[in-house]
Amino acid sequence: MIDLSLYVALGMVGLAQLMAMVRLVIGPDTGDRILALDTMVINAIGLIILGGAIWGTQIYFESAMIFAMLGFVSTVAIARFVLRGDIIE
Amino acid sequence: MLIEILIALVILNGAVFTLVGSYGLLKLTGPMSRLHAPTKASTLGVGSLLLGSILHAFASGEGSMHEVLVMAFLFVTAPISANFIAKVNLHRLRGRPELPPPPESRDWATYAEK
Amino acid sequence: MGLTRKIFPHPTLSVLLLLVWVLLVNHLSLGTVVFGAILGVLIPILTAAYWPDRPRSPRPWLLLSYIGVVLWDILVANLQVARIVLFKRNADMAPNWVVVPLELRTPEAITMLAGTITLTPGTVSADLSCDGHALLVHALDAPDPDAVRDEIKNRYERRLKEIFE
Numbered sequence: 001m002i003d004l005s006l007y008v009a010l011g012m013v014g015l016a017q018l019m020a021m022v023r024l025v026i027g028p029d030t031g032d033r034i035l036a037l038d039t040m041v042i043n044a045i046g047l048i049i050l051g052g053a054i055w056g057t058q059i060y061f062e063s064a065m066i067f068a069m070l071g072f073v074s075t076v077a078i079a080r081f082v083l084r085g086d087i088i089e
Numbered sequence: 090m091l092i093e094i095l096i097a098l099v100i101l102n103g104a105v106f107t108l109v110g111s112y113g114l115l116k117l118t119g120p121m122s123r124l125h126a127p128t129k130a131s132t133l134g135v136g137s138l139l140l141g142s143i144l145h146a147f148a149s150g151e152g153s154m155h156e157v158l159v160m161a162f163l164f165v166t167a168p169i170s171a172n173f174i175a176k177v178n179l180h181r182l183r184g185r186p187e188l189p190p191p192p193e194s195r196d197w198a199t200y201a202e203k
Numbered sequence: 204m205g206l207t208r209k210i211f212p213h214p215t216l217s218v219l220l221l222l223v224w225v226l227l228v229n230h231l232s233l234g235t236v237v238f239g240a241i242l243g244v245l246i247p248i249l250t251a252a253y254w255p256d257r258p259r260s261p262r263p264w265l266l267l268s269y270i271g272v273v274l275w276d277i278l279v280a281n282l283q284v285a286r287i288v289l290f291k292r293n294a295d296m297a298p299n300w301v302v303v304p305l306e307l308r309t310p311e312a313i314t315m316l317a318g319t320i321t322l323t324p325g326t327v328s329a330d331l332s333c334d335g336h337a338l339l340v341h342a343l344d345a346p347d348p349d350a351v352r353d354e355i356k357n358r359y360e361r362r363l364k365e366i367f368e
Contacts, residue, residue, distance in 0.1 A: 005101050029178070031174055050138060053142045079176065121341045124327050175329035176330060
Protein backbone atom coordinates (compact mmCIF):
# COMPACT_ATOMS: atom_id res chain seq x y z
CA MET A 1 0.00 0.00 0.00
CA ILE A 2 2.79 2.43 0.87
CA ASP A 3 4.62 1.34 -2.28
CA LEU A 4 1.58 2.07 -4.41
CA SER A 5 1.14 5.52 -2.87
CA LEU A 6 4.85 6.22 -3.39
CA TYR A 7 4.62 5.41 -7.11
CA VAL A 8 1.42 7.46 -7.52
CA ALA A 9 3.09 10.37 -5.74
CA LEU A 10 6.15 9.99 -8.00
CA GLY A 11 3.88 10.32 -11.05
CA MET A 12 2.09 13.36 -9.66
CA VAL A 13 5.28 15.22 -8.71
CA GLY A 14 6.70 14.33 -12.13
CA LEU A 15 3.63 15.89 -13.75
CA ALA A 16 4.12 18.97 -11.56
CA GLN A 17 7.72 19.15 -12.76
CA LEU A 18 6.51 19.08 -16.39
CA MET A 19 4.03 21.92 -15.72
CA ALA A 20 6.76 24.06 -14.17
CA MET A 21 8.93 23.31 -17.21
CA VAL A 22 6.19 24.57 -19.54
CA ARG A 23 6.06 27.82 -17.55
CA LEU A 24 9.85 28.04 -17.77
CA VAL A 25 9.68 27.83 -21.56
CA ILE A 26 6.70 30.14 -22.22
CA GLY A 27 7.77 32.85 -19.78
CA PRO A 28 6.69 35.54 -20.53
CA ASP A 29 8.58 37.63 -17.97
CA THR A 30 11.97 37.19 -16.31
CA GLY A 31 10.28 36.90 -12.92
CA ASP A 32 8.14 34.01 -14.19
CA ARG A 33 11.18 32.13 -15.41
CA ILE A 34 13.02 32.54 -12.11
CA LEU A 35 9.90 31.41 -10.26
CA ALA A 36 9.52 28.38 -12.54
CA LEU A 37 13.16 27.44 -11.90
CA ASP A 38 12.65 27.79 -8.14
CA THR A 39 9.54 25.60 -8.30
CA MET A 40 11.41 23.00 -10.33
CA VAL A 41 14.13 22.83 -7.67
CA ILE A 42 11.52 22.33 -4.93
CA ASN A 43 9.77 19.63 -6.99
CA ALA A 44 13.12 17.95 -7.64
CA ILE A 45 13.71 17.78 -3.88
CA GLY A 46 10.34 16.04 -3.58
CA LEU A 47 11.27 13.59 -6.35
CA ILE A 48 14.61 12.78 -4.72
CA ILE A 49 12.98 12.20 -1.33
CA LEU A 50 10.37 9.92 -2.93
CA GLY A 51 13.11 8.00 -4.72
CA GLY A 52 14.96 7.57 -1.43
CA ALA A 53 11.82 6.18 0.19
CA ILE A 54 11.09 3.82 -2.73
CA TRP A 55 14.57 2.33 -2.95
CA GLY A 56 15.01 2.38 0.81
CA THR A 57 18.36 4.17 0.94
CA GLN A 58 19.55 7.16 2.96
CA ILE A 59 22.11 8.28 0.40
CA TYR A 60 19.60 10.40 -1.51
CA PHE A 61 19.13 12.64 1.50
CA GLU A 62 22.46 14.34 0.95
CA SER A 63 21.60 15.22 -2.63
CA ALA A 64 18.22 16.60 -1.49
CA MET A 65 20.00 18.82 1.04
CA ILE A 66 22.50 20.06 -1.55
CA PHE A 67 19.68 20.70 -4.01
CA ALA A 68 17.83 22.76 -1.41
CA MET A 69 20.91 24.89 -0.69
CA LEU A 70 22.04 25.34 -4.30
CA GLY A 71 18.48 26.07 -5.46
CA PHE A 72 18.07 28.84 -2.92
CA VAL A 73 21.44 30.39 -3.66
CA SER A 74 20.93 30.29 -7.43
CA THR A 75 17.44 31.81 -7.17
CA VAL A 76 18.80 34.68 -5.10
CA ALA A 77 21.77 35.08 -7.46
CA ILE A 78 19.63 35.33 -10.61
CA ALA A 79 17.15 37.70 -8.92
CA ARG A 80 19.98 39.87 -7.67
CA PHE A 81 21.56 39.93 -11.11
CA VAL A 82 18.29 41.14 -12.65
CA LEU A 83 17.80 43.73 -9.91
CA ARG A 84 21.30 45.18 -9.76
CA GLY A 85 23.15 43.89 -12.81
CA ASP A 86 25.71 42.57 -10.37
CA ILE A 87 25.78 39.67 -7.92
CA ILE A 88 28.50 40.56 -5.45
CA GLU A 89 28.85 44.20 -4.55
CA MET B 90 -1.95 -1.39 9.12
CA LEU B 91 -3.28 1.89 10.49
CA ILE B 92 0.18 3.44 10.35
CA GLU B 93 0.53 2.32 6.71
CA ILE B 94 -2.70 4.10 5.78
CA LEU B 95 -1.49 7.21 7.63
CA ILE B 96 1.86 7.21 5.78
CA ALA B 97 0.16 6.69 2.42
CA LEU B 98 -2.23 9.57 3.15
CA VAL B 99 0.58 11.93 4.17
CA ILE B 100 2.58 11.11 1.02
CA LEU B 101 -0.41 11.50 -1.29
CA ASN B 102 -1.34 14.76 0.44
CA GLY B 103 2.15 16.07 -0.24
CA ALA B 104 2.01 15.03 -3.88
CA VAL B 105 -1.41 16.69 -4.34
CA PHE B 106 -0.20 19.99 -2.90
CA THR B 107 2.96 19.93 -5.02
CA LEU B 108 0.82 19.33 -8.10
CA VAL B 109 -1.59 22.15 -7.15
CA GLY B 110 1.36 24.51 -6.72
CA SER B 111 2.73 23.81 -10.19
CA TYR B 112 -0.76 23.85 -11.71
CA GLY B 113 -1.31 27.28 -10.21
CA LEU B 114 2.02 28.41 -11.65
CA LEU B 115 0.72 27.40 -15.07
CA LYS B 116 -2.87 28.59 -14.75
CA LEU B 117 -2.89 31.96 -12.98
CA THR B 118 -2.54 35.24 -14.88
CA GLY B 119 -0.07 37.97 -14.02
CA PRO B 120 3.44 37.56 -12.61
CA MET B 121 2.49 38.57 -9.05
CA SER B 122 -0.50 36.21 -8.88
CA ARG B 123 1.63 33.35 -10.16
CA LEU B 124 4.02 33.90 -7.27
CA HIS B 125 1.39 32.72 -4.77
CA ALA B 126 0.74 29.14 -5.81
CA PRO B 127 4.21 27.54 -5.89
CA THR B 128 5.84 29.34 -2.96
CA LYS B 129 3.26 27.97 -0.54
CA ALA B 130 1.63 24.90 -1.97
CA SER B 131 5.03 23.48 -2.87
CA THR B 132 6.51 24.24 0.53
CA LEU B 133 3.66 22.44 2.29
CA GLY B 134 3.67 19.72 -0.36
CA VAL B 135 7.37 18.92 -0.09
CA GLY B 136 7.14 19.35 3.70
CA SER B 137 4.43 16.71 3.72
CA LEU B 138 6.50 14.40 1.48
CA LEU B 139 9.43 14.78 3.89
CA LEU B 140 7.15 13.99 6.85
CA GLY B 141 5.97 10.89 4.99
CA SER B 142 9.60 9.90 4.42
CA ILE B 143 10.38 10.27 8.15
CA LEU B 144 7.34 8.18 9.12
CA HIS B 145 8.27 5.60 6.48
CA ALA B 146 11.80 5.32 7.86
CA PHE B 147 10.48 4.84 11.39
CA ALA B 148 7.89 2.28 10.27
CA SER B 149 10.57 0.21 8.53
CA GLY B 150 12.69 0.13 11.68
CA GLU B 151 15.57 2.49 10.89
CA GLY B 152 14.60 5.74 12.49
CA SER B 153 15.96 8.83 10.78
CA MET B 154 15.21 12.46 11.43
CA HIS B 155 17.52 14.33 9.08
CA GLU B 156 14.67 15.16 6.70
CA VAL B 157 13.74 17.72 9.38
CA LEU B 158 16.81 19.70 8.31
CA VAL B 159 15.66 19.97 4.68
CA MET B 160 12.16 20.90 5.89
CA ALA B 161 13.44 23.64 8.20
CA PHE B 162 15.75 24.94 5.46
CA LEU B 163 12.89 25.11 2.94
CA PHE B 164 10.61 26.90 5.40
CA VAL B 165 13.27 29.50 6.19
CA THR B 166 14.36 30.13 2.58
CA ALA B 167 10.98 30.04 0.79
CA PRO B 168 9.90 33.54 1.95
CA ILE B 169 13.30 34.98 1.06
CA SER B 170 13.31 33.69 -2.52
CA ALA B 171 9.65 34.72 -2.89
CA ASN B 172 10.57 38.20 -1.73
CA PHE B 173 13.44 38.39 -4.23
CA ILE B 174 11.18 37.28 -7.10
CA ALA B 175 8.56 39.84 -6.02
CA LYS B 176 11.25 42.52 -6.12
CA VAL B 177 12.23 41.41 -9.63
CA ASN B 178 8.58 41.71 -10.68
CA LEU B 179 8.32 45.18 -9.10
CA HIS B 180 11.52 46.18 -10.84
CA ARG B 181 9.98 45.23 -14.19
CA LEU B 182 6.70 47.00 -13.33
CA ARG B 183 8.45 50.33 -12.74
CA GLY B 184 6.54 53.24 -14.18
CA ARG B 185 3.12 51.61 -14.08
CA PRO B 186 1.00 53.59 -11.64
CA GLU B 187 -0.98 50.77 -10.04
CA LEU B 188 1.02 50.56 -6.79
CA PRO B 189 -0.41 52.28 -3.71
CA PRO B 190 2.04 54.81 -2.24
CA PRO B 191 3.54 54.12 1.20
CA PRO B 192 2.32 56.36 4.04
CA GLU B 193 4.67 59.14 5.27
CA SER B 194 7.62 58.00 3.15
CA ARG B 195 9.08 58.86 -0.19
CA ASP B 196 8.87 55.55 -2.01
CA TRP B 197 9.15 51.76 -1.85
CA ALA B 198 12.69 50.51 -1.29
CA THR B 199 13.03 48.82 -4.72
CA TYR B 200 12.51 52.16 -6.42
CA ALA B 201 14.71 54.22 -4.10
CA GLU B 202 17.82 55.97 -5.37
CA LYS B 203 20.88 53.86 -4.77
CA MET C 204 28.21 36.67 34.30
CA GLY C 205 31.10 38.18 32.37
CA LEU C 206 32.96 34.89 32.00
CA THR C 207 29.93 32.83 30.97
CA ARG C 208 29.11 35.55 28.44
CA LYS C 209 32.62 35.14 27.03
CA ILE C 210 32.39 31.34 26.78
CA PHE C 211 28.79 31.28 25.54
CA PRO C 212 28.34 34.52 23.59
CA HIS C 213 25.25 33.15 21.91
CA PRO C 214 23.61 30.26 23.84
CA THR C 215 20.73 29.78 21.39
CA LEU C 216 23.17 29.45 18.49
CA SER C 217 25.16 26.84 20.47
CA VAL C 218 22.05 24.70 21.02
CA LEU C 219 21.05 25.09 17.38
CA LEU C 220 24.51 24.03 16.15
CA LEU C 221 24.45 20.95 18.40
CA LEU C 222 20.99 20.02 17.11
CA VAL C 223 21.95 20.51 13.44
CA TRP C 224 25.12 18.43 13.88
CA VAL C 225 23.25 15.52 15.48
CA LEU C 226 20.61 15.67 12.72
CA LEU C 227 23.27 15.78 9.99
CA VAL C 228 25.07 12.73 11.35
CA ASN C 229 21.64 11.15 11.85
CA HIS C 230 22.85 8.92 14.66
CA LEU C 231 22.49 9.65 18.35
CA SER C 232 25.57 8.55 20.28
CA LEU C 233 27.90 10.02 22.90
CA GLY C 234 30.59 10.85 20.33
CA THR C 235 28.19 12.79 18.10
CA VAL C 236 26.81 14.80 21.01
CA VAL C 237 30.29 15.60 22.35
CA PHE C 238 31.58 16.74 18.96
CA GLY C 239 28.39 18.73 18.38
CA ALA C 240 28.88 20.39 21.75
CA ILE C 241 32.49 21.27 20.84
CA LEU C 242 31.26 22.83 17.59
CA GLY C 243 28.49 24.60 19.48
CA VAL C 244 31.00 26.20 21.85
CA LEU C 245 33.76 26.98 19.31
CA ILE C 246 31.79 28.49 16.42
CA PRO C 247 29.97 31.19 18.49
CA ILE C 248 33.29 32.19 20.14
CA LEU C 249 35.08 32.46 16.78
CA THR C 250 32.25 34.42 15.14
CA ALA C 251 31.32 36.59 18.15
CA ALA C 252 33.32 39.49 16.70
CA TYR C 253 30.94 39.62 13.72
CA TRP C 254 27.82 39.96 15.90
CA PRO C 255 28.36 43.51 17.16
CA ASP C 256 24.83 44.21 18.36
CA ARG C 257 23.28 41.03 19.58
CA PRO C 258 19.48 41.13 19.37
CA ARG C 259 17.61 40.86 22.65
CA SER C 260 16.59 37.24 22.95
CA PRO C 261 12.87 36.75 22.35
CA ARG C 262 10.63 35.12 24.94
CA PRO C 263 10.84 31.42 24.08
CA TRP C 264 7.38 30.26 25.17
CA LEU C 265 5.59 33.04 23.34
CA LEU C 266 7.77 32.31 20.30
CA LEU C 267 6.79 28.62 20.41
CA SER C 268 3.10 29.45 20.65
CA TYR C 269 3.53 31.90 17.76
CA ILE C 270 5.13 29.17 15.63
CA GLY C 271 2.21 26.90 16.50
CA VAL C 272 -0.31 29.53 15.41
CA VAL C 273 1.59 30.11 12.14
CA LEU C 274 1.86 26.38 11.32
CA TRP C 275 -1.87 25.94 11.90
CA ASP C 276 -2.60 28.97 9.69
CA ILE C 277 -0.34 27.57 6.95
CA LEU C 278 -2.36 24.33 6.97
CA VAL C 279 -5.80 25.99 6.93
CA ALA C 280 -4.89 28.69 4.42
CA ASN C 281 -3.19 26.25 2.04
CA LEU C 282 -6.53 24.51 1.62
CA GLN C 283 -8.11 27.88 0.81
CA VAL C 284 -5.48 28.71 -1.80
CA ALA C 285 -5.77 25.22 -3.32
CA ARG C 286 -9.52 25.79 -3.63
CA ILE C 287 -9.00 29.20 -5.22
CA VAL C 288 -6.39 27.86 -7.66
CA LEU C 289 -8.42 24.80 -8.65
CA PHE C 290 -12.00 26.03 -8.76
CA LYS C 291 -12.02 29.78 -9.27
CA ARG C 292 -11.92 31.17 -12.77
CA ASN C 293 -9.13 33.65 -13.41
CA ALA C 294 -11.59 36.39 -14.33
CA ASP C 295 -13.32 36.16 -10.93
CA MET C 296 -10.16 36.74 -8.94
CA ALA C 297 -9.43 40.07 -7.33
CA PRO C 298 -5.65 40.36 -6.86
CA ASN C 299 -4.83 43.45 -4.85
CA TRP C 300 -2.00 45.44 -3.33
CA VAL C 301 -2.22 46.01 0.42
CA VAL C 302 -0.17 48.53 2.40
CA VAL C 303 0.51 47.47 6.00
CA PRO C 304 1.82 50.30 8.22
CA LEU C 305 4.23 48.81 10.75
CA GLU C 306 4.48 49.39 14.49
CA LEU C 307 7.43 46.99 14.75
CA ARG C 308 10.85 48.63 14.57
CA THR C 309 13.49 45.91 15.18
CA PRO C 310 14.76 44.27 11.96
CA GLU C 311 14.33 40.73 13.37
CA ALA C 312 10.64 41.30 14.12
CA ILE C 313 9.98 42.84 10.68
CA THR C 314 11.78 39.91 9.01
CA MET C 315 9.66 37.45 10.97
CA LEU C 316 6.48 39.31 10.03
CA ALA C 317 7.39 39.44 6.33
CA GLY C 318 8.24 35.73 6.35
CA THR C 319 4.99 34.89 8.11
CA ILE C 320 2.98 36.90 5.59
CA THR C 321 4.64 35.07 2.71
CA LEU C 322 4.23 31.61 4.24
CA THR C 323 0.55 32.05 5.07
CA PRO C 324 -1.13 31.59 1.70
CA GLY C 325 -3.06 34.28 -0.07
CA THR C 326 -0.50 36.97 0.70
CA VAL C 327 3.11 37.66 -0.34
CA SER C 328 5.19 40.45 1.15
CA ALA C 329 6.78 42.26 -1.77
CA ASP C 330 8.62 45.32 -0.52
CA LEU C 331 9.45 47.58 2.40
CA SER C 332 9.21 51.34 2.27
CA CYS C 333 12.41 53.41 2.35
CA ASP C 334 12.20 54.25 6.04
CA GLY C 335 11.06 50.73 6.97
CA HIS C 336 7.72 51.87 8.37
CA ALA C 337 5.38 50.15 5.92
CA LEU C 338 5.18 46.81 4.16
CA LEU C 339 3.84 46.27 0.64
CA VAL C 340 1.81 43.05 0.45
CA HIS C 341 0.25 41.39 -2.57
CA ALA C 342 -2.97 39.44 -1.99
CA LEU C 343 -4.12 36.75 -4.41
CA ASP C 344 -7.84 37.12 -3.89
CA ALA C 345 -8.84 40.04 -1.70
CA PRO C 346 -11.89 42.08 -2.70
CA ASP C 347 -11.40 44.05 0.55
CA PRO C 348 -7.73 45.07 1.14
CA ASP C 349 -8.49 46.69 4.51
CA ALA C 350 -9.70 43.39 5.97
CA VAL C 351 -6.40 41.73 4.97
CA ARG C 352 -4.43 44.56 6.56
CA ASP C 353 -6.41 44.38 9.81
CA GLU C 354 -6.01 40.61 10.01
CA ILE C 355 -2.23 40.83 9.57
CA LYS C 356 -2.00 43.56 12.21
CA ASN C 357 -4.22 41.81 14.76
CA ARG C 358 -3.16 38.23 14.29
CA TYR C 359 0.61 38.45 13.72
CA GLU C 360 2.02 41.90 14.40
CA ARG C 361 0.50 42.15 17.90
CA ARG C 362 2.03 38.81 18.93
CA LEU C 363 5.44 39.68 17.41
CA LYS C 364 5.42 42.98 19.29
CA GLU C 365 4.96 41.06 22.55
CA ILE C 366 7.75 38.63 21.65
CA PHE C 367 10.44 40.98 20.41
CA GLU C 368 9.77 44.43 21.86
